[in-house]
Amino acid sequence: MQLSKPPLFSFDECLWFLDRRYDECMYQVNKAEVVKAIFIDRTPFLFSVRQNNEELLIKVLVGKPDRKQMAAIADYVADWFDINTNLQPFYSLLSKNKKLAYMATEFKGLRLIGIPDLFEALCWSIIGQQINLTFAYKLKRRMVEAFGERIEYGGHIYFLFPECERLAALTVPELRAMQFSDKKAEYVITIARAFAQKQLSKELIQSLPDLKSKQEALIQFKGIGIWTANYALMKSLRQPASVPHGDVGLLNALSNHGIKKDRSETVKIERLFKQFKGWESYLVFYLWRSLAVREINH
């Protein structure tokens, strides 16, 4: 299966981001490919993505997808790498900002890497609340390895994100044993139950008319604040105007670029995001990417 690469798409930039520095358990990046396991209608598949000159090549490694399932895998990849967005307007906006213009060349072709599964996106953002990312990835790995299904292939074990029914059946002490705090454990279980009972789903949030109603629908649930809602809407529903305001990484990146000096300069931040109307989430993503560069250059 192939997907043709659009203009301003760099698979290498995307792979670099996927592999940037953390102990990610939801996929494996090798030299020129990424390998990942997902469910399509409850059936697990393992696939790899690599590229040639013109195309992204998807190869199914485990599982025998029919035509429909193969199309669903391709859709997943297209969504994951956001290949159907034309980045030109974003780059035009970047070029008008002296402090950020370099990003259009430095990160050229980088796509906003998504988390297509809303349940996964919400669990991940809850796990990541107010703890450093190193620890957050550790917590996620423990949970996924304990409760997610696995596929063995070529000497590796690939994990699927646990299904909501599985996490809905957990008790707080089970997650506490993995060093979740009481609150985090409660939140994850609550969200899992909401998904298991169909009170919450990607389709449901998608069906709401505008960003505000989507945010409000998510914030109802305990453990989902405005930061978490915006993060999930940005990574899973690809709402371009969704910005996780107050995000520590975002603030650090803004300060690195001399756009703000202390945490209270909300006016300058608002002004910046106004310049990027329709591309706010891409701006956040590129600012996050700039942090990774700094830490690796050290």
Place this chain on the structure above:
DNA sequence: AACCAGGCTGCGC
């Protein structure tokens, strides 16, 4: 060893 980390809830005004 102190301060920080991709925040949230609950309370007081």
Place this chain on the structure above:
DNA sequence: GCGCAGCATGGT
């Protein structure tokens, strides 16, 4: 509606 303390749990 807004600001702020308190919170939980490791990383550096």
